[in-house]
Amino acid sequence: MKAMKSKKISITLLSLVMAISIGLAGCSVNKGNSNNAKESQANPSSSASVETAGASGEPAKQGYDDVLNIDWYVNLSWWKYPGDYGKDKFSQYIRDRFGLNINFITPAGDGSDQMSAMIATGEIPDLVTVESWLDYKTKLAKGGYLVSINELIEKYVPDFKPYQDIFNWYKESDGKTYALPNYAYSSQALKPGEQLEPNSAFTLRKDIYDKLGRPDISTADKFLDVLERVKNEVKTYDGKSLIPLQLYEFTANGNGSASWLNEYFAVPYEDENGKLINRTYNPKYWEVIKFLNEAYRRGLISKDNFTDKRDQINEKIASGRVFASLTAPQDFSDPMRTLYTADNNAQYEAFALRNYEGENPVLTDIRGFGWLVTLVGKDSKAQERIAKLLSFLNSKEGQHMVHFGWENETYTYNADGTIQWTQEYKDAIAKGDGSEKKWGMGFNLQMDWYSVKDLFPQPEKPVDIYLAEKNMKKPLVQYSYDTSAVGGKPNPDHPDRDKMLETSNRLSLYWGKELPRIILADSEEKARAIFEDTLKKMDDMGRVKLDKYNDELFQGAKQALGIERSWPPFRK
Amino acid sequence: MHPEMHPSAALKKPRPNLIFRLRKQWQIQAMALFGIMFVLVFNYAPMFGIIIAFKMADYSVNLMRSITEAPWVGWDYFKEFILDYQFRDILLNTVGLNLLQLLINFPAPIIFAILISEIAHKRFKKLVQSISYFPHFISWIVFGGIIINMLSVETGVVVSALLKLGIISEPVSLLGEPNAFWPLIIITSIIKGLGWGSIIYLAAITSIDPTLYEAATIDGAGRFRRIWHITLPSISGTIIVFFLLSVSNLLNSSFDQLWVFQTPLNLERSEVIDTFVYKIGITQMRYSYTTAVGLFKSAVALILLAGGHLISKKVAGRGIF
Numbered sequence A: 001m002k003a004m005k006s007k008k009i010s011i012t013l014l015s016l017v018m019a020i021s022i023g024l025a026g027c028s029v030n031k032g033n034s035n036n037a038k039e040s041q042a043n044p045s046s047s048a049s050v051e052t053a054g055a056s057g058e059p060a061k062q063g064y065d066d067v068l069n070i071d072w073y074v075n076l077s078w079w080k081y082p083g084d085y086g087k088d089k090f091s092q093y094i095r096d097r098f099g100l101n102i103n104f105i106t107p108a109g110d111g112s113d114q115m116s117a118m119i120a121t122g123e124i125p126d127l128v129t130v131e132s133w134l135d136y137k138t139k140l141a142k143g144g145y146l147v148s149i150n151e152l153i154e155k156y157v158p159d160f161k162p163y164q165d166i167f168n169w170y171k172e173s174d175g176k177t178y179a180l181p182n183y184a185y186s187s188q189a190l191k192p193g194e195q196l197e198p199n200s201a202f203t204l205r206k207d208i209y210d211k212l213g214r215p216d217i218s219t220a221d222k223f224l225d226v227l228e229r230v231k232n233e234v235k236t237y238d239g240k241s242l243i244p245l246q247l248y249e250f251t252a253n254g255n256g257s258a259s260w261l262n263e264y265f266a267v268p269y270e271d272e273n274g275k276l277i278n279r280t281y282n283p284k285y286w287e288v289i290k291f292l293n294e295a296y297r298r299g300l301i302s303k304d305n306f307t308d309k310r311d312q313i314n315e316k317i318a319s320g321r322v323f324a325s326l327t328a329p330q331d332f333s334d335p336m337r338t339l340y341t342a343d344n345n346a347q348y349e350a351f352a353l354r355n356y357e358g359e360n361p362v363l364t365d366i367r368g369f370g371w372l373v374t375l376v377g378k379d380s381k382a383q384e385r386i387a388k389l390l391s392f393l394n395s396k397e398g399q400h401m402v403h404f405g406w407e408n409e410t411y412t413y414n415a416d417g418t419i420q421w422t423q424e425y426k427d428a429i430a431k432g433d434g435s436e437k438k439w440g441m442g443f444n445l446q447m448d449w450y451s452v453k454d455l456f457p458q459p460e461k462p463v464d465i466y467l468a469e470k471n472m473k474k475p476l477v478q479y480s481y482d483t484s485a486v487g488g489k490p491n492p493d494h495p496d497r498d499k500m501l502e503t504s505n506r507l508s509l510y511w512g513k514e515l516p517r518i519i520l521a522d523s524e525e526k527a528r529a530i531f532e533d534t535l536k537k538m539d540d541m542g543r544v545k546l547d548k549y550n551d552e553l554f555q556g557a558k559q560a561l562g563i564e565r566s567w568p569p570f571r572k
Numbered sequence B: 001m002h003p004e005m006h007p008s009a010a011l012k013k014p015r016p017n018l019i020f021r022l023r024k025q026w027q028i029q030a031m032a033l034f035g036i037m038f039v040l041v042f043n044y045a046p047m048f049g050i051i052i053a054f055k056m057a058d059y060s061v062n063l064m065r066s067i068t069e070a071p072w073v074g075w076d077y078f079k080e081f082i083l084d085y086q087f088r089d090i091l092l093n094t095v096g097l098n099l100l101q102l103l104i105n106f107p108a109p110i111i112f113a114i115l116i117s118e119i120a121h122k123r124f125k126k127l128v129q130s131i132s133y134f135p136h137f138i139s140w141i142v143f144g145g146i147i148i149n150m151l152s153v154e155t156g157v158v159v160s161a162l163l164k165l166g167i168i169s170e171p172v173s174l175l176g177e178p179n180a181f182w183p184l185i186i187i188t189s190i191i192k193g194l195g196w197g198s199i200i201y202l203a204a205i206t207s208i209d210p211t212l213y214e215a216a217t218i219d220g221a222g223r224f225r226r227i228w229h230i231t232l233p234s235i236s237g238t239i240i241v242f243f244l245l246s247v248s249n250l251l252n253s254s255f256d257q258l259w260v261f262q263t264p265l266n267l268e269r270s271e272v273i274d275t276f277v278y279k280i281g282i283t284q285m286r287y288s289y290t291t292a293v294g295l296f297k298s299a300v301a302l303i304l305l306a307g308g309h310l311i312s313k314k315v316a317g318r319g320i321f
Helices: A002-026 A089-098 A112-121 A136-142 A149-155 A164-169 A206-211 A220-234 A256-264 A285-297 A310-318 A329-342 A383-393 A396-404 A423-431 A462-467 A474-479 A497-519 A524-540 A543-561 B018-024 B026-054 B063-069 B076-083 B087-105 B107-117 B122-137 B140-150 B157-164 B178-206 B210-218 B223-234 B236-248 B255-261 B273-283 B287-316
Strands: A068-074 A100-105 A127-131 A203-205 A243-246 A322-325 A348-350 A372-376 A411-413 A419-421
Touching: A089 A100, A089 A383, A089 A396, A100 A383, A112 A136, A127 A136, A136 A372, A149 A383, A164 A543, A203 A206, A206 A220, A206 A348, A220 A243, A220 A285, A220 A322, A243 A310, A256 A285, A285 A497, A285 A524, A310 A322, A310 A329, A310 B140, A329 A348, A329 A462, A348 A474, A372 A383, A383 A396, A419 A423, A497 A524, A497 A543, A524 A543, B018 B026, B026 B063, B026 B076, B026 B287, B076 B087, B076 B287, B087 B107, B087 B178, B087 B273, B107 B122, B107 B178, B107 B223, B122 B178, B140 B178, B140 B255, B178 B223, B178 B236, B178 B255, B210 B223, B223 B236, B236 B287, B255 B273, B273 B287
Parallel strands: A068 A100, A068 A127, A243 A322
Antiparallel strands: A127 A372, A203 A322, A203 A348, A411 A419
C-alpha cells in the first residue's frame, strides 16, 4: 500500500514537472531579429493572385480600363506581400492606376534552383527581385533576358530620374543598367555637407564616466589611463567587478573591434595616387595592435573576452559590468535595454576614440548600395505599365504612400514635414489582428529609405529615445563619411574571382588564428615580433596578388561612382 | 557423433527460393520496406554526389548541376588537404580525441552500471539513476553555455575553486589553453553521457541469472570476484558489440560539443575534421574540397572498422559482420 501511494505521488510529480516545462517552453519569448536592413513588419498574407471583379468606385487619375496579369518573383522564401492583395487599398490603387494585377512568387527554399532554371531556360517572369550582391543580375542581363531600365525610361517614363550615382553603380558591361535597388543611399539625395550616422559607435558608460569627473580621453594614452582609473578607483558596479574595455567576440576570422579600430585610429585605405592600401600592412595599423596589446597587459581587457561568445558578451553588458565597448550599439541594443530598465542611470554614450596622435576618427557611415534589386523581363507584355509603376514607387508620392499610407486617413503632415499617425491607424495597429492590412502599406521592394527615414514620428518612451540610433550616434556624426568605394565593385566575370575568394578566406582564417596570440603577448616587443611574422607568413600565402585584385575592384567602384578619390580626408 | 544423428544430414531439404519466402512474409517485408527506402534515399542515393570530390565544384551556385557538369580535377583536393598546414593538428586531434574517448568514455558507463547494480538500497539506486540520466536530455549548446560560465576567468566557479585549493597560483582561462581542451571534452562528455550510456549495460546485468551469484557466494567468492567472474563475462557480448560500433565511430566527432568549446585560442587542440569541414565547406562554400576531406575520413574509418573486426575475431571469436 505504501509502495502504491509513493508510486502515485511520484507519477503525479513527474507529470506536473513535464507539464510545467512544456508550458514554459511554449511561453518563451520570441526575440525578433533586429535587421540592419530595417524591414517593415511583413504580416502573413496570401501571395496568390486574386482576380479582381470590376474596378473600384473612384476613377483613377491616369488609369487603365483593362488589367494585365503579371508575375513578380521575389528571391526570398520568407517575403510576403505586407497587406491583403486584391482587397487592400494599395493593390487596388495599383490595379486602377497602372492596370496591373500582380502575382507574387517566392521560392520554397533558397531560390538558387529557380534562378538557375531561369538562366538556363530564359523564361523570366515580368519582374524579378534578387539580393543585390548575387551574380544573377549580371547573368540575366548578359543572357539578354532583361530589358534595360534605360530603355524603359526612354520609351515610357522620360521624366523618371533615378539617382545617377546609384544608377551608374549598377551599370553592366554594356553601359546599361538593368537593376533598380531598394534601401540605397545616394550622395545626390543628401543635402550638401550633410553627414549620416556612422555604422559603428564606440560607447562608454555615462554614469561611471561622470563619477570620474569626465576626464580627458583625447588620445589613446589618455584613454587607457582613464580605463585604469575605472579599474582601480571605481572597481565595481552593483557589487560586480567592472570590465574596463570590452571587444567583440573573437571569431575564426579575427575580431570586429580590431576592424572598427581601423576607422577610429584613422588608418588610411587609399594612398596619394588613388591606389588601395591593405590596412593591415599600413605602418599606422601597428598603433591598433599596440593599443590592444597594451590594454591587455595592463589588465583592462578581460581574459574571458578571448573565449566568450556573443551570448556571454550580451550577459556582461546587461549585468552592467562593461565600461567601454568597442562595438556597434545596434548589435547590443537588447542587453543595453535590459540594463537601462534595471537602472535608468546606466546609459551608454558614444565617444570618439582617438589614436596616439589624437587625430580625428574617419568613420564609415550607414549608407549602402541597396539590399534588393528589381529587374524587368524582356518578354514582358506589360513593360509600359511596369515602367510607370517603378517610376511611381520611386517618387516622393509613391514612397509616402508605401510608408505612410493615405493622407488624412492614416497620417497627417506636421508643419515641419514629419508625419503623425491618425487615431484610426493607431487603433488598427493596437488591435494587433492585422486590421491595418486593409491599407496594404509597407511594400518594400522599391524603397528610398533615406527620403523617409526622418519623417516618422519620434519615439516616445525614454528607453526608445535613448536607444534610437540617431540619438546615440549623434556625437560621432561629424566624423562619419562616405567610404562606400572601399568594398570595391563586384565583378563576377573576373577570371581569378574564385581563386582570390579562396586566398582571401585562407588569409582571414590565418589572421583569426594569430590575432589573439599577438594581443596576448607579454611585452610590446614580443607582440611586434609575432605581428611581423604573421604579416610575412600572409605574404607567402599570396597576399600581394589578392591586394592587386582588390585594387582593381576598388578602381572599378570609383569609376562607377564617378569619383577620383575615396579616402575622406582626400576629398575635403 | 554418429553420422545419422547429424542434423544437417537428416533435414537435407532444398531451401525454398527467395521469391517464395518473400511472398510468404509479405507483411513483415512491407514493414521493413519503409526502412529500406529511407536508407536508399537518404544514405545511398546521395553517395553519387561524392564525385564532386574529384571535380571542380567549389563555390557553385547550383550544386546539382555541378555534379554532372563540373570539370574533373582528380586527386588535387586530397593533395591540398594533406599539404595544408593544419593537416597534422586536425588528424592528431580527431584521432587522439576519439581514442581517448574510447579509452575513457567507453569503460566508464560499464563500471558505472556495475556499481549501480551492486547498490542494495532500492530508492537510492533509482535516485542515482534518475540524476545521472538528466544531463543527457540537455542539448550541448545549453550544457556548454553553463560550463562556459563556470569556466569564466573572473566570475566562474571552477577557477575560483582551483585558486582556493592552491592548485593554480593565478587565474588561467581554461578555454583559452589548448592543453586543457582534451580533458575538458572528456570530463564534460562523461558528465553528460554516463547515466544514459549505462542503461543498456544495466539492462544486460539485470538479465543475469541470480542463481549464478548464489552459487558463487556459496563457493566463497567475494564481491569483486563475483563481478569479475560472473557479471563481466555475462555482458561481454554487449560490450563487444558496442566496442565495435565505437571503433567505427573513431573519426566521427560529436560536432555540437566541440563547436561549443572551440575558441580561436585553443584551435591547436580543438580543430577536428568535422569542425574544419563545417567552416570551410558550409560557411565558405568550398564544397569539392570538403567532400574530398570527408571521403578521406570515411576511407580511414573503413580501414579502422575492418581492423577492429579482424582483431575482435582473433581475440573474442566473433566480429560485427
